[in-house]
Amino acid sequence: MGAETIEIDDGELIRRSAHDPEQFATLFDRYAKQIHLYVARRLGTQAADDIVAETFLAAFRRRETYDTSFALARPWLYGIATTLVARHRRQEERLLRALSRTGVDPLPEALADTVTRRVTAQGRERELAGALASLSRGDREVLLLVAWEDMSYEEVARALDIPVGTVRSRLHRARKKARNVLRDEEL
Amino acid sequence: MSGIKEFRRNTPAMTAEAEAAARARLMTAIHEPQGARTPAAVRARRPGRRIMSSPRRALLGLAAAGALAGALVVVPSFFTESEQVYASQAVTIDRDGDWYAFYITDGDPDPAELEKAFRTVGLDNVTVELMPVSPQQRTPVVGFDKSDPDARMSSSLSDCGTRVEGCLTAFRVTADIKGPARFRLGRPARPGEKYASPADASWPGEALAGVKLQGRSVAEAVQVVRERGLKVAYELDWPLRDGGEGVRYESDVPASRVDPGWKVTAAETYNDGVIVLHVEPGAGATPPPGF
Numbered sequence: 001m002g003a004e005t006i007e008i009d010d011g012e013l014i015r016r017s018a019h020d021p022e023q024f025a026t027l028f029d030r031y032a033k034q035i036h037l038y039v040a041r042r043l044g045t046q047a048a049d050d051i052v053a054e055t056f057l058a059a060f061r062r063r064e065t066y067d068t069s070f071a072l073a074r075p076w077l078y079g080i081a082t083t084l085v086a087r088h089r090r091q092e093e094r095l096l097r098a099l100s101r102t103g104v105d106p107l108p109e110a111l112a113d114t115v116t117r118r119v120t121a122q123g124r125e126r127e128l129a130g131a132l133a134s135l136s137r138g139d140r141e142v143l144l145l146v147a148w149e150d151m152s153y154e155e156v157a158r159a160l161d162i163p164v165g166t167v168r169s170r171l172h173r174a175r176k177k178a179r180n181v182l183r184d185e186e187l
Numbered sequence: 188m189s190g191i192k193e194f195r196r197n198t199p200a201m202t203a204e205a206e207a208a209a210r211a212r213l214m215t216a217i218h219e220p221q222g223a224r225t226p227a228a229v230r231a232r233r234p235g236r237r238i239m240s241s242p243r244r245a246l247l248g249l250a251a252a253g254a255l256a257g258a259l260v261v262v263p264s265f266f267t268e269s270e271q272v273y274a275s276q277a278v279t280i281d282r283d284g285d286w287y288a289f290y291i292t293d294g295d296p297d298p299a300e301l302e303k304a305f306r307t308v309g310l311d312n313v314t315v316e317l318m319p320v321s322p323q324q325r326t327p328v329v330g331f332d333k334s335d336p337d338a339r340m341s342s343s344l345s346d347c348g349t350r351v352e353g354c355l356t357a358f359r360v361t362a363d364i365k366g367p368a369r370f371r372l373g374r375p376a377r378p379g380e381k382y383a384s385p386a387d388a389s390w391p392g393e394a395l396a397g398v399k400l401q402g403r404s405v406a407e408a409v410q411v412v413r414e415r416g417l418k419v420a421y422e423l424d425w426p427l428r429d430g431g432e433g434v435r436y437e438s439d440v441p442a443s444r445v446d447p448g449w450k451v452t453a454a455e456t457y458n459d460g461v462i463v464l465h466v467e468p469g470a471g472a473t474p475p476p477g478f
Contacts, residue, residue, distance in 0.1 A: 021217040028213055036201035045199055052201065053209035057216050065284070069346060107195065128194050147191045161341050163358075165320070165373065165384065172387055172453075176424075176465070179452055182191060 010073035014066045024063065027073055028056050035081050038149060043088050044095070044107045055081040070158070075151065079159035082141055093133045100130035124181075131178035139174040142167055278304050279351045286341075288359040290351040295374045310360075312367045318383035319376035321456055323392030330371035331360075338364040378459055385455040388462050395462065400454040406447035408454065408464055418461045421445050423468055424452055425478040435478050436465075446472070 008016075010027060017024040032052055040048035058080050059073075066076060085092070099105045103126050132140055141160060145151045153171075157164045175182055269283035277293035277300050287308060298315040305313040318330075331340040339361045347357035360368075376382055388395040394417055400408040412419050421440040446469055453465040468474070 022214075024217060025210070025213060028210055032206060032209060033201050036205070037198060040198045040201075041195040045201075045205075048201070049205040049209065052205075053212045056209065056213045060213060060216050105195070107198065125194065128191060132194075143191070148194075158341075161339060168387070168390070169384055176453060 009071040011066070011068040011071050014063050014073060015068040017060075017063060021060075024060050027059070027077070031074060031077050032056065034149075035077060038078070038144075039081055039085055040107075041148065042085055042092055042144070047088060047091075051081055051084045054084055058084075072155075075155040075159035078145065078149065078151075079161060082145075082159060086137060086141075089137050096129040096133035100126050100133060105129075127181045131181040135174050135177060138162075139170045139177070142170040143174040143178075146171060272308050273304050275300065275304060277301060279354075280304060280308055281350070282308070282362065283359070285362055286359045287362050288350075288357065290347060290354045290357045291372075292351060292353045292355060294355055296372075301370075301372075309362075310364060310368075313364065314367070314369045316369060316371045317374040318371050319380045320373035320384060321382050321386040321393065322375035322459075323386070323390070331368070332371075333364060333368035334366040335364050335368065337361065338368060340370075376458060381458050382456060385457065385463065388454040388456050393456055394459075395454060400451045400464070403451050404447060405445055405449050405451060405464065405466055408451045409447075412454075412462045412464070420457055420461050420463045422463055422465050424465050425468060425474045437475065437478055440466075 008026075010030070013023050013026055035055060036045075036048045036052045039051045043051070055077060059077055066073065070076070095106050105125075132143075135143065138160075142156055145156045145159060146153075151159065153164050153167045156167045160167070162170075269281050269288070271279060272282045272287075273280035277291065277296040279290040279292065281288040281290070287310070295317070298317055301315045302313065305311075305315070341359050347354040350357070371383075373383075386393055389398055389400070390396065394415060395412070398411060400411060403411075409419050419442070421442065421444075423437040423440050423445070425435045425437060427435065445466055449469045449472075450467050451464050452467050455463045455465070457463045
């Protein structure tokens with residue numbers, strides 16, 4: 001493997017972006033799509049388009065606050081995105097409650113799947129939506145970062161800027177509250 | 188059967204148009220002149236206690252002298268490097284840009300001493316409360332209450348082990364906290380003392396580490412707990428009357444009211460000798476008044 005194929009870690013990229021701002025664009029290429037999917041699962045693709053753009057703008061402008069000893073900027077970027085998602089909390093809960101009530105997810109689906117999925121939203125999915133809607137915002141954020149993004153407790157703590165103990169207790173509470181739906185899922 | 192991990196997994200991916208538009212917005216910002224500012228974070232962080240460079244050292248010396256004289260300490264706002272501004276046996280404080288970083292070196296510090304340290308660097312309205320927590324689950328900050336919406340706390344400082352010898356935990360807060368704020372820091376609970384925030388009994392280091400009691404009968408769970416020389420307390424999780432998601436917890440339930448055949452939903456540590464079993468009442472169980 002040649003030297004040019006070795007990936008520079010995120011912390012180093014951010015450090016270099018001090019004098020060479022274009023380096024920061026690599027972070028966008030690494031994380032934009034996954035953050036988009038995460039946000040779109042919560043709020044729909046249209047809101048995700050805006051939130052992803054704003055996330056990277058905000059990250060770039062506050063890159064001086066990043067502790068470059070952390071090699072991975074993923075939790076940091078998800079943290080910024082989560083703050084932006086939080087502004088849409090009511091909308092998110094409305095969408096979840098609608099799915100829970102009607103079995104039809106108001107979020108736009110991939111075209112090929114639309115018809116099938118809209119008529120086959122099972123009781124389980126409706127239950128999940130209801131359970132997610134009933135959680136507090138903080139508990140829901142921890143649960144989704146762990147369940148959807150496979151983040152460790154430490155990464156979630158960094159993303160949400162909360163102590164690791166709080167991550168544990170929020171997850172514990174979310175599981176407890178939604179235990180009828182989450183059952184024995186490994187999280 | 189689909190679970191939480193699958194929920195809305197078929198959400199469409201970011202379109203090429205949306206990606207191009209978002210990237211273009213970022214590139215516009217990148218090419219703005221102010222984008223070329225030097226980030227604070229690029230400055231090298233050296234391990235060990237740092238020696239301050241003059242004239243900052245002189246200014247801090249003045250600040251410290253002011254503190255000794257009981258005067259208001261005005262911390263200069265033009266710090267451009269992470270600098271040590273306070274050190275005692277219990278805590279070392281660095282100023283890092285707009286943040287103060289705290290490195291705790293005493294496992295059971297005196298709150299008054301920490302508050303004094305905070306006041307010395309200008310955080311006059313910050314109080315400290317120590318909360319008993321499971322000695323195995325110690326986290327630096329159990330809670331951070333503040334009235335200033337812009338005040339931020341982060342407990343994810345990565346250089347605790349290298350910055351100060353003997354550092355146990357570290358956290359940082361924005362330096363310009365307005366109004367009162369209160370830190371609740373974890374301290375190891377004394378033998379028998381109730382934890383301020385319960386820990387899942389199956390977490391690493393806890394009394395039932397790796398043991399799953401969830402889903403087992405009360406009789407089985409009690410046997411597992413007692414085999415380890417621990418006592419059992421009960422909490423019943425009553426379903427909501429309106430059939431909605433969630434439960435109501437009835438605490439301090441005597442064993443005589445718990446059917447050995449009911450299912451355990453969770454096990455928590457109450458203190459170092461007692462496990463609280465959360466139990467789902469069986470069908471037909473009558474909730475007490477108010478549940």
